[in-house]
Amino acid sequence: MEQFVLSFRKDISLIEEPEGEQVILQSPDCKLTFKQVTSGLRTALNILVTKGATAQQLMDLVQQSDRIVGKLKWFYHLQKFSELGWLCHSVFIDDIPLAIAIPIASDNQFPARDVDIQCQYTLSRFAYCHQVEQQMVLESPLSQAKVILPNWRSAALVAKLAKPQNCHNLATEISGITEEIAQQFVALLLNTQMLSQVQQNGTLEEAENITLAQWEFHDLLFHTRSRKGRHNNPAGGTYRFLGKIETLPAVKPKMSADSIDLYKPDLETLKAVDPPFTSVLEQRTSIRNYGQTSLNAQQLGEFLYRSARVRTLIKMEPAQISSRPYPCGGAIYELEIYLVVNICEDIPSGLYHYAPEAHQLCWLSGKTDHVEELLKGASQSTGSPDPPQVLMIIASRFQRLAWKYESIAYATMLKHVGVLYQTMYLVATAMDLAPCALGYGDSDLFAKAVGTNYYAETSIGEFILGSKDPNYQES
Amino acid sequence: MEQFVLSFRKDISLIEEPEGEQVILQSPDCKLTFKQVTSGLRTALNILVTKGATAQQLMDLVQQSDRIVGKLKWFYHLQKFSELGWLCHSVFIDDIPLAIAIPIASDNQFPARDVDIQCQYTLSRFAYCHQVEQQMVLESPLSQAKVILPNWRSAALVAKLAKPQNCHNLATEISGITEEIAQQFVALLLNTQMLSQVQQNGTLEEAENITLAQWEFHDLLFHTRSRKGRHNNPAGGTYRFLGKIETLPAVKPKMSADSIDLYKPDLETLKAVDPPFTSVLEQRTSIRNYGQTSLNAQQLGEFLYRSARVRTLIKMEPAQISSRPYPCGGAIYELEIYLVVNICEDIPSGLYHYAPEAHQLCWLSGKTDHVEELLKGASQSTGSPDPPQVLMIIASRFQRLAWKYESIAYATMLKHVGVLYQTMYLVATAMDLAPCALGYGDSDLFAKAVGTNYYAETSIGEFILGSKDPNYQES
Numbered sequence: 001m002e003q004f005v006l007s008f009r010k011d012i013s014l015i016e017e018p019e020g021e022q023v024i025l026q027s028p029d030c031k032l033t034f035k036q037v038t039s040g041l042r043t044a045l046n047i048l049v050t051k052g053a054t055a056q057q058l059m060d061l062v063q064q065s066d067r068i069v070g071k072l073k074w075f076y077h078l079q080k081f082s083e084l085g086w087l088c089h090s091v092f093i094d095d096i097p098l099a100i101a102i103p104i105a106s107d108n109q110f111p112a113r114d115v116d117i118q119c120q121y122t123l124s125r126f127a128y129c130h131q132v133e134q135q136m137v138l139e140s141p142l143s144q145a146k147v148i149l150p151n152w153r154s155a156a157l158v159a160k161l162a163k164p165q166n167c168h169n170l171a172t173e174i175s176g177i178t179e180e181i182a183q184q185f186v187a188l189l190l191n192t193q194m195l196s197q198v199q200q201n202g203t204l205e206e207a208e209n210i211t212l213a214q215w216e217f218h219d220l221l222f223h224t225r226s227r228k229g230r231h232n233n234p235a236g237g238t239y240r241f242l243g244k245i246e247t248l249p250a251v252k253p254k255m256s257a258d259s260i261d262l263y264k265p266d267l268e269t270l271k272a273v274d275p276p277f278t279s280v281l282e283q284r285t286s287i288r289n290y291g292q293t294s295l296n297a298q299q300l301g302e303f304l305y306r307s308a309r310v311r312t313l314i315k316m317e318p319a320q321i322s323s324r325p326y327p328c329g330g331a332i333y334e335l336e337i338y339l340v341v342n343i344c345e346d347i348p349s350g351l352y353h354y355a356p357e358a359h360q361l362c363w364l365s366g367k368t369d370h371v372e373e374l375l376k377g378a379s380q381s382t383g384s385p386d387p388p389q390v391l392m393i394i395a396s397r398f399q400r401l402a403w404k405y406e407s408i409a410y411a412t413m414l415k416h417v418g419v420l421y422q423t424m425y426l427v428a429t430a431m432d433l434a435p436c437a438l439g440y441g442d443s444d445l446f447a448k449a450v451g452t453n454y455y456a457e458t459s460i461g462e463f464i465l466g467s468k469d470p471n472y473q474e475s
Numbered sequence: 476m477e478q479f480v481l482s483f484r485k486d487i488s489l490i491e492e493p494e495g496e497q498v499i500l501q502s503p504d505c506k507l508t509f510k511q512v513t514s515g516l517r518t519a520l521n522i523l524v525t526k527g528a529t530a531q532q533l534m535d536l537v538q539q540s541d542r543i544v545g546k547l548k549w550f551y552h553l554q555k556f557s558e559l560g561w562l563c564h565s566v567f568i569d570d571i572p573l574a575i576a577i578p579i580a581s582d583n584q585f586p587a588r589d590v591d592i593q594c595q596y597t598l599s600r601f602a603y604c605h606q607v608e609q610q611m612v613l614e615s616p617l618s619q620a621k622v623i624l625p626n627w628r629s630a631a632l633v634a635k636l637a638k639p640q641n642c643h644n645l646a647t648e649i650s651g652i653t654e655e656i657a658q659q660f661v662a663l664l665l666n667t668q669m670l671s672q673v674q675q676n677g678t679l680e681e682a683e684n685i686t687l688a689q690w691e692f693h694d695l696l697f698h699t700r701s702r703k704g705r706h707n708n709p710a711g712g713t714y715r716f717l718g719k720i721e722t723l724p725a726v727k728p729k730m731s732a733d734s735i736d737l738y739k740p741d742l743e744t745l746k747a748v749d750p751p752f753t754s755v756l757e758q759r760t761s762i763r764n765y766g767q768t769s770l771n772a773q774q775l776g777e778f779l780y781r782s783a784r785v786r787t788l789i790k791m792e793p794a795q796i797s798s799r800p801y802p803c804g805g806a807i808y809e810l811e812i813y814l815v816v817n818i819c820e821d822i823p824s825g826l827y828h829y830a831p832e833a834h835q836l837c838w839l840s841g842k843t844d845h846v847e848e849l850l851k852g853a854s855q856s857t858g859s860p861d862p863p864q865v866l867m868i869i870a871s872r873f874q875r876l877a878w879k880y881e882s883i884a885y886a887t888m889l890k891h892v893g894v895l896y897q898t899m900y901l902v903a904t905a906m907d908l909a910p911c912a913l914g915y916g917d918s919d920l921f922a923k924a925v926g927t928n929y930y931a932e933t934s935i936g937e938f939i940l941g942s943k944d945p946n947y948q949e950s
Contacts, residue, residue, distance in 0.1 A: 222696070
């Protein structure tokens with residue numbers, strides 16, 4: 001492990017007070033003060049904030065000035081820097097960096113695992129390269145570091161590792177890469193969990209782990225980046241577009257003038273006569289088959305009013321918010337409800353947008369081919385022979401929420417879909433209707449059917465509703 | 476655009492009937508039958524299922540045998556193949572493939588956009604390379620194709636494109652890459668939405684799009700891969716580990732013998748005397764400050780019983796399921812509730828797991844440093860001066876759901892978190908307690924605090940509960 005060049009992350013600065021022996025190391029969230037700094041320590045710290053050196057070089061240097069006591073202290077300091085996630089490990093070709101591993105979590109593990117030149121290694125199926133601020137970066141949800149690949153040779157080596165390689169084979173073909181450098185490169189990637197070792201029986205370490213085997217790439221990547229712990233990106237309500245991009249309105253403008261006024265129930269009456277909450281919660285179930293008479297306009301109006309209307313608009317800085325029956329982070333309300341009305345008494349079949357402030361259905365289209373496909377998809381998803389009477393598609397105005405929240409925006413939207421699902425389930429149960437949430441749908445098809453920009457607004461949830469068979473018995 | 480080699484996807488097969496003139500093209504989900512096939516068409520189809528050829532070569536060949544009528548029909552067929560997403564576009568160096576673009580969505584767009592040799596291009600911040608079945612693959616949530624990079628030179632070119640490049644500069648340094656090949660490579664990546672063009676004013680096409688600017692990489696990647704439309708991976712309940720890996724039990728075994736029996740309310744009484752559902756739904760709100768007396772053990776027991784107990788276990792093939800008060804896809808119930816009890820009358824402070832079948836709290840630890848950090852994180856997340864009385868952390872036994880569902884597993888879990896949030900909100904409201912869902916938490920910290928394997932079970936949601944101030948007024 002001695003071969004790596006050690007240096008501090010770029011956001012660690014060294015403050016040397018002009019007089020006195022005090023030196024301060026400052027990171028964005030932590031400060032270390034060194035009192036009575038010896039000359040060897042001072043030199044070593046200066047090297048770590050600039051070009052870096054190997055552990056051996058640093059130790060020799062400290063020992064030369066500060067003797068054996070200084071060396072022991074130095075081990076302690078180095079361990080501390082490592083635990084804080086301050087230490088980068090680099091591999092160079094001559095003076096050109098080939099790979100720089102930068103910690104992104106505070107308890108960064110660099111296990112100092114050695115490379116066996118007899119062994120084959122291959123790129124983990126969780127590792128991915130992408131461009132971040134004009135640099136190729138190798139990341140993985142298994143890693144507590146990111147690896148900068150500043151040279152095209154670095155990416156070429158990573159690409160060769162798509163197939164199992166030993167260091168000898170890895171070093172061939174690419175100009176300037178010796179077997180020794182290939183071995184250092186493999187060691188860096190192995191210690192940052194970017195590689196998996198091929199076992200003697202030919203299987204991969206990674207594939208033999210049945211826990212990891214059941215994770216998909218996109219799921220694990222998303223999990224690690226939308227939760228705290230394994231990255232150092234900003235998270236939460238950071239308002240990073242404030243003053244740069246205008247936020248979307250609290251309520252989406254009506255999508256057509258051709259609208260149907262919906263029935264409004266009397267809430268005060270419902271608050272008095274509605275069934276007790278526990279009886280509704282305990283009775284709630286998914287129902288995929290329907291009664292002989294279909295849902296009617298009054299029921300649909302009441303359902304939407306009780307589940308999803310805008311109760312009030314609230315002036316707030318920096319952006320207007322609203323109050324609706326289901327909860328929403330920051331009261332931002334990015335979700336929109338679209339309805340494919342298949343059969344509903346007094347409402348023509350077709351595709352509608354629910355205008356939650358006006359409490360109206362805005363007509364978008366009849367049963368076009370795309371709309372029929374949406375219905376067909378919903379039927380397949382339930383596995384029931386009855387087509388849904390009304391399919392509600394929950395779309396997100398993504399930028400409405402992403403304008404405020406960072407790292408967690410899409411995860412929060414999916415939680416909102418869940419919150420709305422349960423609200424709809426319970427309202428439908430209280431109204432003695434047949435509700436069912438669906439598992440997935442086609443977002444590209446939805447964008448085509450409605451004519452939205454896929455990146456601005458498309459579907460992320462589906463819910464079907466119908467009339468309940470009076471003889472329905474829970475199985 | 477003439478330079479690309481066209482060929483069929485590997486899963487398209489050509490069936491030539493030994494007698495007669497009929498030829499069939501078969502994809503996994505569609506079949507095209509050609510009757511009275513002319514010899515030019517037959518040859519061209521045979522080339523498309525094997526090594527491929529450029530559009531010009533194919534056209535010349537068809538025209539030679541089948542004359543002008545055959546050529547017109549050929550254009551029509553080629554258009555159809557393109558719409559079906561059957562046509563791959565490749566760039567070769569001599570006879571070695573450098574990049575192969577394979578459609579992954581049925582309405583694959585290959586816009587035939589030309590490369591300007593004066594212009595600079597750069598890798599989109601949404602494009603990523605990763606290893607799939609021992610091949611480097613370039614993918615992007617903006618693309619309806621994936622690009623196989625079979626050669627280390629391909630990855631080296633992609634890496635150089637991390638910085639804006641024109642084709643001339645791109646061709647330097649890497650052996651075997653001419654300016655013409657670099658141009659073809661850029662054209663392929665541009666037409667599969669992997670690159671962004673640098674505008675005359677120096678900005679990127681991609682960055683100027685304010686809709687895209689508000690998407691984060693991990694969010695858009697996850698959205699496109701967990702919804703249908705923009706990929707051809709299997710999705711839904713595919714049970715892909717059936718017979719290979721054992722599924723997790725329907726109820727997690729109790730985590731400690733040191734358990735507290737919780738109070739059980741009488742449900743029949745609640746079904747009769749609970750407040751009407753609408754009054755609970757309309758009154759629900761997030762409350763972050765508490766009354767002077769804390770929550771007590773009876774309230775906590777009642778809350779958990781009403782929100783999250785196991786009602787019944789249900790024998791099913793291939794795996795046992797259960798019934799609980801909140802809905803769950805497939806009744807799989809992968810979510811677990813952990814409690815950090817800060818202040819609760821009659822329950823010692825510490826970390827517990829809720830055993831939903833026994834309706835008990837299982838003691839895990841006291842207020843260790845990690846547990847204190849979890850509480851601190853929750854306080855920061857609410858922004859309230861009152862620390863939570865009880866912090867409920869919702870974890871997922873990931874493999875319990877991922878064993879059945881493909882593509883949609885993690886998205887479904889987050890919807891379940893939302894469904895549970897709203898159930899908890901409404902139960903707390905009916906009980907006159909103070910509930911609040913939180914936006915995010917630290918999953919690595921949780922795994923350390925509880926001692927779980929991060930990849931097997933960690934936190935994906937947080938909810939705080941306390942006693943309500945009798946003088947609480949909604950602001």
